[in-house]
Amino acid sequence: MEPKDVLIDHLSLCQEVYNVLIEENTWLKTKKSSPSIDIIDRKKEMLPRLEKSLQNLKRLKPEFFSPFDNTKNWLMTLILSSYKFSTLIEKMKNYY
Secondary structure, eight states, X not given: OOHHHHHHHHHHHHHHHHHHHHHHHHHHHHHOSOOXXXXXXXXXXHHHHHHHHHHHHHHOOGGXXXXXXXXXXXXXXXXXXXXXXXXXHHHXXXXX
């Protein structure tokens, strides 16, 4: 898999995780009860995909990146996405 594809796939997965966590957080705030089975199942389904995606990211090496493509922009987007994701986690920790 091309490095750019690894990054795009991981970024997409992070967005999915983020959306489910937002949905869960909204559920918890509004219904004040345990999340629905659907949310829990989606989170369980995402975990192996996230682990695999992280393994793929760890395999990337700087020499895999071409200086002539736009991968640096993808990396920046990934970093910003991770920041947004970690910010959400911190907010959720503070909420509970």
